Amino acid sequence: MLTLIAREIRDNIVSVALPCLVSALGITVAVIFAFSRGNGGTFPVTIMFTPILLLAFCSLGASQAYGDRANRISSLLATLGITRNRIFAARVLAGLLIVLICLVPLAVTTIFLLWRFAPPLEFYGRMVAEISLTVLLAAVACYFAGLLVGWTTSKAWLLAGCVLLLLSLASLVVIKGFGPAAMALLALFLGATLWYTWHTFTSASL
Amino acid sequence: MNSHKRATVNVLATGVVVVLLMSLGLFWARWLCSAMRFNLLPPCAREVAIYPGHQFGFDGGVDPNLVAAPRVRARMSTHEQLLAGLGLGASHYLEMQLPGTQIGPQRDAYVYRWESGAGGQRIYFDPALGLIVRTGIERVPEGREVHAARHVVYYAGPEGVSPVPEEKLGRFIAPVADSLVVVPQTVYDPALRRFFAIDWRENKLVVKKGPELPQDVLRHPVQIGVIQKGSTYIDIPAPDKVVDGTRSPKSVFWSYNTRADRVLVLDASGRLDWLDPQTLEIRGPAGYLPMPATLFGSGRSRARPEDVAGYEACAISSYYGKGMAVATLSREGLALELDYFDTIGVQVVGGGTAVPGYGEPAPGKTGTARIPSAKAAYFYLPGAQVLTLAQFTLENLHPPVFLLASYLAGPHLDATAGYRSLFLLPDSFVAMSARDARAGLVGRVARAVFLALPAFLLLLVLAWRVTRDGMRLGLPKNTRAAWAIGTVLFGLPAYITYRLTRPKVTLVTCANCGAGRRPDREKCQRCGSPWVVPELVPPAWRVLGEQEPAEESSSAPVRQADSSAH
Structure with a gap:
């Protein structure tokens, strides 16, 4: 399984590096901005980088699925005695790992800078937790949406599907906010897309 | 599976x-x-003005020396603010959490006062402790004209105030508190069914307890002091100065209930009451939230806080009289209603937004007809x-x-x-x-x-x-x-x-019924006939060719072959 995960990362190194780069850039800019102003203002900076990260996660999922479909990587791996379930599990675990690697440091940095410069956390601690969790669910949902639309041989459908689903997920957060309602809908969406993607992958002919 | x-x-x-x-x-x-x-909606349909003339007049009616009749106005916010996403989840979520925003009785965070800076005064309810907490800077005298500043924290419960959270202070369950006036701060706890007045001054840290409301009394306060919801949706601007020809202009004082002798309380039914801050008893009615005119109407003249998108109540006092102006905005944001109440809560005059209708007036009537703004926005504009x-x-x-x-x-x-x-x-x-x-x-x-x-x-x-x-x-x-x-x-x-x-199959024609049938099924789903598979038997016909010539005998002279060889 670790070998499969390493192979997934290696095969999509560009799509993996992109969100990591965006996250690192966001952390750097937030730190510089906060310390240069001396009174915080970190939150708006990290908000600006969040949509870019969501786009990067969607492109990661799309590139994984599209690359597999176009280059028949699963067909090759299947000849090595690896089941499709393991291939899919390795793909999803690799994606989730990248999402966590990119988001967790950004969230920790934001919380640290808020603690350093902003009023005490006892009031908006819950707000920070809910917003962080909602963004994490949205990021995972964007990644699964990329997996869903990436399983195609048409680049036009790939692009249109990515744009449609990204806009839909972003508007879902805008409409419902960051509370439990938004989290429930995002969890429902990512569960449904994960199942549909798994079903499509395991039942497709190689 | x-x-x-x-x-x-x-x-x-x-x-x-x-x-x-x-x-x-x-x-x-x-x-x-x-x-x-x-x-x-045209600009004239986003604002309503009423003229509580006789309230501002003398015993004989409106002062004839007035240049212009006193006027109270209310207006909707501009459409750009609505288009900017007010009311959508993200902005609503932040409004629910951040202090100072007026979103009505619903609120997730119990923060009543929040001043920025290290020494700013902060007053909030801590659900874990069940106490209202106040932090800030106090000036402690240390001699003649010398004061030292120290950071203080006080905890207030139903039974008193203390620098440390103690059991003997009791617990508030879900308090409703005045966020405007904090000296003293009026608090109502629905579980305890009584009002409290918390005096936060350092030399008078005390909690005054009001009488318990009877169980049979239908009273459920949901907002105290600042009676406002959706402050970005509607606004009651400061009334005009009352001007008359013989005297100097008299200012009209209006406020969100900053009177020392009474506190405004909004009930869940939409009724507004005056509370005596000394005895912590309801003194009498102050008015109610008027129901705006919607498309189908509601049949009620009084609105509950959750029936309207926004409301605002202002106490108005002038040289000529006192009263209460209350404005409400309908759910769709298309109708605004403004009512004026006297000192005992009786409606004096009211009006709603409307669009001037064009054409001939109705029989028996003069002037231009006015169409309620909600109805006009759905059918007439x-x-x-x-x-x-x-x-x-x-x-x-x-x-x-x-x-x-x-x-x-x-x-x-x-x-x-x-x-x-x-x-x-x-x-x-x-x-x-x-x-x-x-x-x-x-x-x-x-x-x-x-x-x-x-x-x-x-x-x-x-x-x-x-x-x-x-x-x-x-x-x-x-x-x-x-x-x-x-x-x-x-x-x-x-x-x-x-x-x-749906199953993605290509249907083939059934030999029996002629309709489409699924090739992956043994029988046709319409007629039930199986596949017609012909048996592998040889046919009765044969293809006949030319008769093969009979073979000649093998005693042919060899000499002929030898002579040819020579």
């Missing part, structure tokens, strides 16, 4: 995604219709009918089960819930019909059925198509019934889900 369960889960997963994406698309289309409809038809169509594309839930839940949801609701439609025509108390139950249901008739017709057509296609594809009877029921409940999203998940 067998293939049948797997297919079922696949259908459910697809259905969830389809419903979600379709609901998002319909939401933004409806939002666009609402924004465009609000934009139709240029472009209103197109937007109404568009909204009507969009609402009927929603799953019928959501329309039914909107009818049932419409009267009970908060007015601003529709701004961020994906599945339920509290601002739909069906929900408006449910809120009309003037029509009886039969009348409301009949009107709701009429408004949802296109949705019913659509689902019948879709259910018929799904059933017909299922029969054509040879789906089992139970499967066809399940799809038909799902289409009846969820309408268009169910039909789209069926089209995405």
Whole structure:
């Protein structure tokens, strides 16, 4: 399984590096901005980088699925005695790992800078937790949406599907906010897309 | 997991995604219709002015020396603010959490005062402790004209105030507190059913307890002091100065209830009361939230806090008199109602936003007719009918089960819930019909059925198509019934889900009945005939060729071969 995960990362190194780069850039800019102003203002900076990260996660999922479909990587791996379930599990675990690697440091940095410069956390601690969790669910949902639309041989459908689903997920957060309602809908969406993607992958002919 | 369960889960997963994406698309289309409809209102229909003349006059009526009659106004916010996303979940979430925003009785965070800076005063309710906490900087005298600043924290409960949280202070459960006046701060606890006055001054840290409200008294205070909701939606600007020809202009003092002798309290029923801060007893009525004129109406003159998108109450006092101005904004943001009450809570004058009607006035009447702004925005303004038809169509594309839930839940949801609701439609025509108390139950249901008739017709057509296609594809009877029921409940999203998940097979012509049959089945799903496979028997006919010549004998002379060899 670790070998499969390493192979997934290696095969999509560009799509993996992109969100990591965006996250690192966001952390750097937030730190510089906060310390240069001396009174915080970190939150708006990290908000600006969040949509870019969501786009990067969607492109990661799309590139994984599209690359597999176009280059028949699963067909090759299947000849090595690896089941499709393991291939899919390795793909999803690799994606989730990248999402966590990119988001967790950004969230920790934001919380640290808020603690350093902003009023005490006892009031908006819950707000920070809910917003962080909602963004994490949205990021995972964007990644699964990329997996869903990436399983195609048409680049036009790939692009249109990515744009449609990204806009839909972003508007879902805008409409419902960051509370439990938004989290429930995002969890429902990512569960449904994960199942549909798994079903499509395991039942497709190689 | 067998293939049948797997297919079922696949259908459910697809259905969830389809419903979600379709609901998002319909939401933004409806939002666009609402924004465009609000934009139709002319500036004169976004502001209302009333003239509480006799309240501002002498015993004989309005002072004839006045140059202009006293006027109280209320106005809606500009449409740009609404288009900017007010009411949507993200901005609403921040409004619920951050202190200082006026969103009415609903609030997630109990922060009453928050001053920035290290020494700023902060007053908030800590649910874990059950106490109201105040932190800040106090000046402690250390000699003549010398003061030292120290950081202090005080905890206030129903039984007293203390620098440390103690059990003997008791616990507040879900207090409602005045965020404007904190010296003393008036608090009401619904679990304890009494008012409290917390004096936070360092030399008078005390909690005064009012009498317990009787159980049979229908009183449920939800806001104290600043009676306001949706401050970005409506506004009561400062009244004009009262000017007369002989005396100097007299200022009209207006305030959000900053009077020392009484505190304004809003009840869950929409009634406004005056509270005596000394005895902590209700002194008498101050007015109520007037119900704005909506499209279908509601049959009630008084609104509850959750019935309106915004409200604001201002106490007004002048040289000529005192009173209370209360403005409310309807759910759709199209109608504003402003009422003026006297000192004992009796309505003196009221008015709502309206659009001047053009054409001949009604028989027996003079002047220009005025059409209520909500009705005008749906039917009379240029472009209103197109937007109404568009909204009507969009609402009927929603799953019928959501329309039914909107009818049932419409009267009970908060007015601003529709701004961020994906599945339920509290601002739909069906929900408006449910809120009309003037029509009886039969009348409301009949009107709701009429408004949802296109949705019913659509689902019948879709259910018929799904059933017909299922029969054509040879789906089992139970499967066809399940799809038909799902289409009846969820309408268009169910039909789209069926089209995405139906078996993708190419039918071949059945030799027996001539209809299409599935090649992966042993029998035809229509006539039940099996495949006609001809047996491998040789045919009775033969292909005959030329008779083969008989072979010659083998005693031919060899010499001929030898002579040829020479």
